[in-house]
Every structure is written in C-alpha cells, then in structure tokens.
Amino acid sequence: KDSDADDAVEQLFLVVVAIDFGTTSSGYAYSFTKEPECIHVMRRWEGGDPGVSNQKTPTTILLTPERKFHSFGYAARDFYHDLDPTESKHWLYFEKFKMKLHTTGNLTMETDLTAANGKKVKALEIFAYALQFFKEQALKELSDQGGSDFENTEVRWVITVPAIWKQPAKQFMRQAAYKAGMASPENPEQLIIALEPEAASIYCRKLRLHQMIDLSSRAPVNGYSPSDTIGTGFTQAKEHIRRNRQSRTFLVENVIGEIWSELEEGDRYIVVDSGGGTVDITVHQIRLPEGHLKELYKATGGPYGSLGVDYEFEKLLCKIFGEDFIEQFKIKRPAAWVDLMIAFESRKRAAAPDRTNPLNITLPFSFIDYYKKFRGHSVEHALRKSNVDFVKWSSQGMLRMSPDAMNALFKPTIDQIVQHLSDVFDKPEVTNVKFLFLVGGFAESPLLQQAVQSAFGSRCRVIIPQDVGLTILKGAVLFGLDPAVIKVRRSPLTYGVGVLNRFVEGKHPPEKLLIKDGTRWCTDVFDKFISADQSVALGETVTRSYTPAKPSQLVIVINIYSSEQDNVSFITEAGVKKCGTLRLDLTGTDASVPNRREIKTLMQFGDTEIKAMAIDVATSKSVKVGIDFLNY
Numbered sequence: 001k002d003s004d005a006d007d008a009v010e011q012l013f014l015v016v017v018a019i020d021f022g023t024t025s026s027g028y029a030y031s032f033t034k035e036p037e038c039i040h041v042m043r044r045w046e047g048g049d050p051g052v053s054n055q056k057t058p059t060t061i062l063l064t065p066e067r068k069f070h071s072f073g074y075a076a077r078d079f080y081h082d083l084d085p086t087e088s089k090h091w092l093y094f095e096k097f098k099m100k101l102h103t104t105g106n107l108t109m110e111t112d113l114t115a116a117n118g119k120k121v122k123a124l125e126i127f128a129y130a131l132q133f134f135k136e137q138a139l140k141e142l143s144d145q146g147g148s149d150f151e152n153t154e155v156r157w158v159i160t161v162p163a164i165w166k167q168p169a170k171q172f173m174r175q176a177a178y179k180a181g182m183a184s185p186e187n188p189e190q191l192i193i194a195l196e197p198e199a200a201s202i203y204c205r206k207l208r209l210h211q212m213i214d215l216s217s218r219a220p221v222n223g224y225s226p227s228d229t230i231g232t233g234f235t236q237a238k239e240h241i242r243r244n245r246q247s248r249t250f251l252v253e254n255v256i257g258e259i260w261s262e263l264e265e266g267d268r269y270i271v272v273d274s275g276g277g278t279v280d281i282t283v284h285q286i287r288l289p290e291g292h293l294k295e296l297y298k299a300t301g302g303p304y305g306s307l308g309v310d311y312e313f314e315k316l317l318c319k320i321f322g323e324d325f326i327e328q329f330k331i332k333r334p335a336a337w338v339d340l341m342i343a344f345e346s347r348k349r350a351a352a353p354d355r356t357n358p359l360n361i362t363l364p365f366s367f368i369d370y371y372k373k374f375r376g377h378s379v380e381h382a383l384r385k386s387n388v389d390f391v392k393w394s395s396q397g398m399l400r401m402s403p404d405a406m407n408a409l410f411k412p413t414i415d416q417i418v419q420h421l422s423d424v425f426d427k428p429e430v431t432n433v434k435f436l437f438l439v440g441g442f443a444e445s446p447l448l449q450q451a452v453q454s455a456f457g458s459r460c461r462v463i464i465p466q467d468v469g470l471t472i473l474k475g476a477v478l479f480g481l482d483p484a485v486i487k488v489r490r491s492p493l494t495y496g497v498g499v500l501n502r503f504v505e506g507k508h509p510p511e512k513l514l515i516k517d518g519t520r521w522c523t524d525v526f527d528k529f530i531s532a533d534q535s536v537a538l539g540e541t542v543t544r545s546y547t548p549a550k551p552s553q554l555v556i557v558i559n560i561y562s563s564e565q566d567n568v569s570f571i572t573e574a575g576v577k578k579c580g581t582l583r584l585d586l587t588g589t590d591a592s593v594p595n596r597r598e599i600k601t602l603m604q605f606g607d608t609e610i611k612a613m614a615i616d617v618a619t620s621k622s623v624k625v626g627i628d629f630l631n632y
Helices: 002-010 073-083 099-103 123-146 167-178 195-202 226-245 305-322 323-332 334-348 365-375 379-385 405-424 446-456 468-481
Strands: 015-021 025-032 038-041 060-061 071-072 091-095 113-114 119-120 155-163 193-194 213-214 249-251 268-274 279-287 292-302 359-362 391-394 398-399 433-439 459-463 484-491 493-501 513-516 519-530 535-537 543-545 556-562 577-584 598-605 611-616 623-629
Touching: 002 025, 015 123, 015 468, 025 123, 025 468, 038 468, 060 073, 060 123, 071 073, 071 123, 071 359, 073 334, 091 334, 099 167, 113 123, 119 123, 123 155, 123 167, 155 167, 155 195, 155 468, 167 193, 167 577, 193 195, 193 446, 193 468, 195 268, 195 279, 195 292, 195 433, 195 459, 268 405, 268 484, 279 405, 279 556, 305 323, 305 334, 305 405, 305 543, 323 334, 323 365, 334 359, 334 365, 334 405, 365 379, 405 433, 433 446, 433 468, 446 459, 459 468, 543 577, 577 598, 598 623
Parallel strands: 015 155, 155 193, 268 433, 292 484, 433 459
Antiparallel strands: 015 025, 025 038, 038 249, 060 071, 060 091, 113 119, 213 459, 268 279, 279 292, 359 398, 391 398, 484 535, 493 519, 493 556, 513 519, 543 598, 556 577, 577 623, 598 611, 611 623
C-alpha cells in the first residue's frame, strides 16, 4: 500500500483510546488526534480500597445467575460482596482471569473460565463483556466531555497484551474486541493490539527527570538525599502526583525526555514490565535521528507477577489452617474470601525492605466462625499449634505477620524475576545496557525495587517512572497515535508452512518419498518464512507462490507451523507445532485463466500481529485470505 492512502485513513479517527486490560487491574486513557501531547486518564472510579490509590479498577466481572453482564470492577466486587451467601452462590464472579490466556496451551474460541462458584463460562464472552464495558465507559466520557454523542467509528482503539503472549492469545483478544463491537473483521485497522513493554518503552522515552525516580543515583534526586530516596522519594513523589491527580491529564512534551538526551545512537536499554500476572522483558536500541526503536532480543518473561505473592499467602494459610479448610472456605464463603484477599492486598503494599513493625491482616468474622464450625476449635488454637512462628494471633482478631514473614511471601516471585533478568543480561545481544526501566503495577513494590537495584545497579541505571502503574496506559495511547515508532522487532518463533518439494536422492530421507502421477515428491517439508529471533522491519513481507493442485480447486488451505528452533527441515520434527492456517479463497476469481494458476502470498511479520494478503498473478486480482491461530 502506498503511504498516502494510509494517511487518509489515519485522519478519520478523532481520538485514540487505549485500554490496559490487566490481570489484577484495568483502565483506559485517551488522546485527541488534534492535540496528541495531552493524554487524559479515565475518570475516577466509584469504590476504591483503603491503602490502594490508583486510576485503575480491579479486573473483576460479575454476571447474573442468568449469565448476563451485571457489573465490572469495584462495583462488581462490592455488589457480589453484599449479596446474601444463599444468593451469591448463584451469581458468577470472575477475577484475575486474564492469566488463563497465558497458561492455556491450546487456546480456542471455546476455552472456558471458572467463576468463583465453580461454574464455567466461555472465556470469549467474559473478555467481550469486559471490553464492551470499557468501550461504553470511554464513549460516555468522551460524549459528556464533548457535549455531543461520540461515535465508535471516530475512535481508534488500542488494547495492550503481554509481549510474551503467543499469536493465538493476541488473536483471541482481537476476536473479543470484535464481539464487543470495537472494530470488525471488515475494518480491522480500527483496533491495534499493542505490546505492554513496548508501550512502556515509548512512554519512558518521553520522561523528564522530575517524572521519575532514579534508584541508582548517589546524588540527591529532586533534593532528597539518596539514603531516603526509595522510601521518602516515593512518598513525596506520590504526594506530588496526588496534588496533580485532579487534572487527570498528562502532558507529554514533544521534545524527547532528558533521559533520552543522554542516550546516543545505538544505546540499549531494558524495559521490565512487572504486573499482576506476568513479567515481560524487552530490550530496545535507539535509532537516531527520529528516536525510532529497534528490538534487540525477543521478548521474554513468564508468569512471575504479583499474583505469585497472593499464592504464597494462600499457601501460608493452608499451612496454618489446613488445605481442606481453605478449599471449603473459598467455595462456601466466596465473598469473605475476596474480603480477606483485599485486606491482604493493602498490607502487601505496605511491605518494605526496612520495615520493622508487624503487619496486621484482619480476618473476616465468617472466617473465624466457619473455622470453629469446621474444626471444632478456634483460629487462635490453630495458630498456636501450627509451628509457623512468625505469624501470631492478635487479640483484635487479626493475623499479625512479622516483616520477615511478609518478605518471605515475596521472595519466590522476586527471585524468579531477578533470575530471569540475569539470564537476559547474559545474552550476547544484551551487552552494554545503559538503563533499566522498571514499570507496571508490581514495580511499585519497594522490595522488588531493592532487589533489582542491588542485583543490576552496578551494570546499568535502574529507573522507575513516577506514576508507574499508568506507564503502559500512557505509552499505549502514544503508540495508537503513531504505530510506526517501533521499526524493528524480533520474531519470537520460527514460522513456516508444510509443502511438497521435488524429491532429491541423497538429500531427502527415503521415508518422505511420495510418488504421485509418476512424479517423485518429498512430503512434510517445512518451508521457513522467518526464524526465531530474526529481526523484522515494520512492514517487511515474506512472499511465496502457491499453485492449486487441481485447476478446479476453489479453496487452498495451507497449514502454518511454528517452532522455537531455528533450523527446521520437516514439519514432523520434535518441537514443531501446527499453529494456524492460511486460507486462500479463489471463488469469484475468473476460472478461464490459464490452467497453471499462481497465487502469490505475502505475509507480514514486523507488526505486533501477523498479517497476510494474496494475489492471483494471472489476473493480478487480490484473493481473500485469512490467517487463523485459533480455529484450525
């Protein structure tokens, strides 16, 4: 496509709305294409928790017993919580469900999610409900602000996903967005799937020094001395943010941030996006003069989000009160369980490396009550006889945890993050890194900050943007305004298709020989499009030509295979997975063309999603083509 046609399309959208659909919390932000330097973060939500102030809302969703959408976020949680236990067991409540897309190996449109009461619902429906909720909230806010109804057609939507997600999960998100009515298969450009750490990276480029906290500087930051930078620097920074919070509009100066002015051509930096569910690590290199970004090493990471800390807490409760009791309690008193986890969440945020006083977690009355019914003795008794010495019972009905006990809950997750980062730092492509940007909700944890700083502070400067939980959201808006800013990416997998080639004696294994109409063919050949970790420029295409086996054939279905290995010769090799299909639809093309038809297929890999197009060479008409990683 020539670029002029593209520019015409760009102009149609009046506003870019980005949705950060997180594991634990979600939110949206937007910017008008006429004034791209202003990023507005969504209105304050009703609800909110003590000790947890943020612009985002919990990623929780409630369906009525008839499986209809009821509410999202704090509203869903509070309503569910206020239901009578006899009623609440019929309602379907979901939280932290995004991880399912990461952990399901064979994700399809039929994948289920399990509600708190054990009932199953199609994941696609839940995701579509959630996206539809954000769509309606955003359009309502835009309409209220503009004083007239805002049409969906005027909005370009951006949804963020972890970079380590595979293609099926990205396609799943797109399908859910179509179902929610944000865009359609006929108009796919209206929705951009952005990668979370890339969005963060784009935003970090714009940072000015007063907008971040540099953990490694020995000089006073903003007039704080370094010894108290981590603790008080944050508090003061937070105060500063609170004062500016009323505005909800962030100005992104068009100059490149001061941090950036220290970076020269070819400098490298790492973005560590640590959220609720996953940690995503991306390595970028600057290309001047425009400051375009080039990805140096394929995105890596894993399920090392702050949820890991919640699991450790749950394990601790099982150790004290017995696994059988905790399992029963979650099923029989789901609302009280949610309460307990909320209480834990606010204490979790109070954990810090130098804390000396204990953390108290209030146990809901129904926990104490149900435990007595279940076991016949008191919670206090359980704590005394469970040899967990750093958790005590306080007479006010609380679990009293020593700071060491709390830090121990963080340790497994933080250790995994540090280990994973060490592995990345050891890669040859990742030498001479200048900065490490720590972003995402979990980056607010002083324990994680300290661990990263002490492990890597000698190798690079560790920097945390101030409003760290909103970094991705703001970066996603910038990405929607200019999707071409990231010029080179790395393919996470090797992709190719299965084809027949002419059999060559001595080169092809004899068991792959297939004789058809007197011609000797070699079957199962892996025709490689792109290798794992190969750099791909934005818009770069791989071209192949295919001929239908029979002239009368109207549909060609070509299987797409992927592998983590580089050199793959046959689709039957270990580690090669069928991951999708490429479907060429030749109906409606002129059949009187020469008997040997050639269909030229172009696949584009440099974007956040893989796209395909095809042309019938004889008539130079384009052929309908679909690339599918979900239903094959």
